[in-house]
Amino acid sequence: MRARRMIRPLAALMLAGVGLWLAPVRAAEEIELPRIKWSFSGPFDRFDRNAARRGFEVYTQACQFCHGLRFLSFNSLAALGFDESELSAIAAAREVLDGPNDDGDMFKRPARVSDRMPPPFANEKAARAANNGALPPDLSLMIKARNGGPDYVFGILTGYDKAPQGFAVAPGLNYNRVFPGHQIAMPRPLSAGAVTFTDGTPASVEQAAHDVVTFLAWASEPTLEERKRVGTRVLLFLLTFAALVFAIQQRLWARLH
Amino acid sequence: MKVKSNGGNRPRIVEWIDARLPVFTYLQREYGEFPMPRNVNYLWSLGAIASVFFAILMVTGIFLAMHYTAHKDLAFDSVERIMRDVNWGWLLRYMHMNGASFFFAAVYIHLLRGLYYGSYKAPRELLWIFGVVLLLCMMASAFLGYVLPWGQMSYWAATVITNLFSAIPLVGDMLVSWILGGYSVDNPTLTRFYALHYLMAFVIAAVIGLHVIALHIVRSNNPLGIEPKSADETVPFHPYLTAKDGFAIVVALIAFSLFTFFAPNMLGETVNYVPANPLQTPPHIVPEWYFWPFYAILRAVPNLWIIDAKLGGVIAMGASILVLFFVPWLDTSPVRSARFRPIYRGFFWVLIAAIVALGWAGSRPPEGAALWVAKAATLYYFAHFLVVLPLLGRREKTLPLPASISAAIKSGAA
Numbered sequence: 001m002r003a004r005r006m007i008r009p010l011a012a013l014m015l016a017g018v019g020l021w022l023a024p025v026r027a028a029e030e031i032e033l034p035r036i037k038w039s040f041s042g043p044f045d046r047f048d049r050n051a052a053r054r055g056f057e058v059y060t061q062a063c064q065f066c067h068g069l070r071f072l073s074f075n076s077l078a079a080l081g082f083d084e085s086e087l088s089a090i091a092a093a094r095e096v097l098d099g100p101n102d103d104g105d106m107f108k109r110p111a112r113v114s115d116r117m118p119p120p121f122a123n124e125k126a127a128r129a130a131n132n133g134a135l136p137p138d139l140s141l142m143i144k145a146r147n148g149g150p151d152y153v154f155g156i157l158t159g160y161d162k163a164p165q166g167f168a169v170a171p172g173l174n175y176n177r178v179f180p181g182h183q184i185a186m187p188r189p190l191s192a193g194a195v196t197f198t199d200g201t202p203a204s205v206e207q208a209a210h211d212v213v214t215f216l217a218w219a220s221e222p223t224l225e226e227r228k229r230v231g232t233r234v235l236l237f238l239l240t241f242a243a244l245v246f247a248i249q250q251r252l253w254a255r256l257h
Numbered sequence: 258m259k260v261k262s263n264g265g266n267r268p269r270i271v272e273w274i275d276a277r278l279p280v281f282t283y284l285q286r287e288y289g290e291f292p293m294p295r296n297v298n299y300l301w302s303l304g305a306i307a308s309v310f311f312a313i314l315m316v317t318g319i320f321l322a323m324h325y326t327a328h329k330d331l332a333f334d335s336v337e338r339i340m341r342d343v344n345w346g347w348l349l350r351y352m353h354m355n356g357a358s359f360f361f362a363a364v365y366i367h368l369l370r371g372l373y374y375g376s377y378k379a380p381r382e383l384l385w386i387f388g389v390v391l392l393l394c395m396m397a398s399a400f401l402g403y404v405l406p407w408g409q410m411s412y413w414a415a416t417v418i419t420n421l422f423s424a425i426p427l428v429g430d431m432l433v434s435w436i437l438g439g440y441s442v443d444n445p446t447l448t449r450f451y452a453l454h455y456l457m458a459f460v461i462a463a464v465i466g467l468h469v470i471a472l473h474i475v476r477s478n479n480p481l482g483i484e485p486k487s488a489d490e491t492v493p494f495h496p497y498l499t500a501k502d503g504f505a506i507v508v509a510l511i512a513f514s515l516f517t518f519f520a521p522n523m524l525g526e527t528v529n530y531v532p533a534n535p536l537q538t539p540p541h542i543v544p545e546w547y548f549w550p551f552y553a554i555l556r557a558v559p560n561l562w563i564i565d566a567k568l569g570g571v572i573a574m575g576a577s578i579l580v581l582f583f584v585p586w587l588d589t590s591p592v593r594s595a596r597f598r599p600i601y602r603g604f605f606w607v608l609i610a611a612i613v614a615l616g617w618a619g620s621r622p623p624e625g626a627a628l629w630v631a632k633a634a635t636l637y638y639f640a641h642f643l644v645v646l647p648l649l650g651r652r653e654k655t656l657p658l659p660a661s662i663s664a665a666i667k668s669g670a671a
């Protein structure tokens with residue numbers, strides 16, 4: 001029949017369409033991200049605690065004046081290995097707004113470990129006023145909220161460069177290789193030696209970026225390790241169970257012949 | 258004491274209940290003895306698999322609802338609290354998110370199984386129609402649920418999809434503000450979407466009930482598409498199909514666990530971890546993967562005569578599902594299974610290719626190659642149902658059907 005002869009070309013055409021799947025969305029704006037081997041990316045991997053702790057030091061020294069971490073309490077840092085006295089010291093170094101007191105006034109007091117991390121600015125207007133009109137986003141979900149996740153944020157932090165010939169950077173913005181559009185309102189946050197690590201690790205830009213991204217990845221999903229641990233057990237159980245049910249099923253159906 | 262679940266000697270309490278409400282007799286008849294063609298393959302387990310994912314969605318959803326807050330200023334944070342502070346909250350949420358994807362995946366395969374083996378043909382038309390109703394309910398429910406976490410994509414998907422109703426002439430704009438409870442997506446929209454999302458779960462449960470009751474009247478089709486003629490061509494549902502479905506369900510749960518525990522955000526959009534911002538449109542507004550083919554059809558239609566592209570797109574997208582209701586009558590072939598319909602089989606795979614191509618196009622901005630692929634695949638999609646099925650049924654030279662299921666099994670053809 002004639003119809004039969006049409007099927008192959010039709011199918012080929014459709015499959016060619018599917019083949020386009022592999023073509024990039026907009027070839028013009030594909031930005032190459034650095035590919036880092038992260039301590040937490042494999043199915044059984046955990047966060048590198050030392051890197052995450054150093055990352056928290058980067059955050060307090062270089063990011064917290066502009067970016068909040070509103071979903072984290074000081075307490076939760078215990079998961080990175082900070083002990084109680086360290087946590088109290090970390091909390092006491094920050095101020096939070098409390099109140100109203102018995103006179104009806106709001107007041108500032110040093111943070112307690114049970115407090116959430118205070119925001120760097122009182123409100124969005126204050127944040128924009130201090131940043132040339134741009135809003136520094138909260139970082140507690142940053143690693144989950146961008147395509148490329150940790151590689152992307154690492155790319156942003158290490159992507160500051162001189163603008164190429166002929167690329168006009170608007171006033172108040174900075175050239176960045178990785179940021180979409182290549183003009184970012186955040187001034188270069190990391191430079192060599194700008195942070196000091198208590199464990200003595202030399203603070204190159206790459207080291208600081210790597211560590212703060214590890215910390216932020218933990219902050220984005222503190223339950224990641226539990227998830228993988230439970231997942232491994234669930235899978236082991238299901239695989240065993242599958243084998244068992246399969247054996248029963250085979251024996252049952254074998255009786256039929 | 259004798260404890261036997263089937264046969265005459267049942268515990269007195271069971272007898273007592275059964276004499277008043279014959280649930281045990283019913284279960285024994287419908288899930289114990291219920292005759293299944295013995296040649297069904299694993300594709301006949303997908304209904305059971307879909308039911309399991311539905312159950313997972315119900316249970317996790319009820320627990321999520323205990324911790325979720327439907328308010329535009331609190332919804333995003335309450336979801337994040339579930340992820341961080343509620344015991345096992347991360348598991349509830351990731352199971353619910355990925356459960357929706359797996360529910361759709363199971364139902365899509367289930368539906369295509371029906372198309373391939375002609376399961377919609379007499380006497381299973383009503384069973385099929387309940388299936389299409391289920392698909393519509395699932396889509397509504399998934400859309401409503403996606404809005405609840407109030408991320409960027411939640412907000413903008415709600416805006417884009419509700420805005421489609423404005424394409425309806427005369428009453429469109431009124432209808433949109435009635436649906437939204439205002440002039441834009443806002444708190445009233447969120448609270449009503451939450452109420453309706455919770456409600457849809459029970460509507461779906463009821464329609465699954467009707468679907469399964471209809472199935473138990475007309476009974477299962479099989480890969481040969483011929484009805485069983487004698488008792489030795491069937492097996493009792495228990496233990497044969499409980500074991501077989503059981504194995505299939507565990508395999509599906511393994512795939513589900515791989516996503517839920519090891520790549521829980523792979524099927525989602527990263528932008529939805531950014532809180533909703535009515536002042537900032539994300540660069541690409543795309544739905545979840547299971548809506549991609551429909552989203553492609555929506556955007557594939559150009560301006561036609563007096564119908565503008567938007568209205569045309571809405572009509573085409575609606576029609577792409579509504580046409581499924583008529584498949585039992587559009588397909589004129591007396592032969593059910595594609596096994597004996599060599600030409601239909603070819604067209605079936607072209608349809609699959611068209612749907613995959615639509616899915617690809619739906620995930621991209623509607624321009625360049627994606628737009629042309631969407632247009633071509635949309636044309637084929639409708640041609641398949643409206644032209645190929647009616648004409649082919651009358652003309653196709655089908656292969657000879659086996660005399661019976663046993664005959665086919667003996668000759669090794671089943």
Ligand code: HEM
Pocket residue numbers: 300301302303304305307308311364367368371374376377381384385386387388389391392395461465468469472476477478479581
């Ligand atoms: C909520 C989603 C659904 C659930 C839970 C569900 C459940 C089931 C179950 C348990 C069966 C019997 C086992 C099997 O044959 O797989 C079945 C059969 C069937 N379903 Fe569904 N179903 C759903 C959606 C659909 C849809 C969307 C369609 C098609 C439009 C459909 C069409 C059919 C047909 C035709 C049969 C009989 C198939 C045969 O015997 O060959 N169902 N369904």
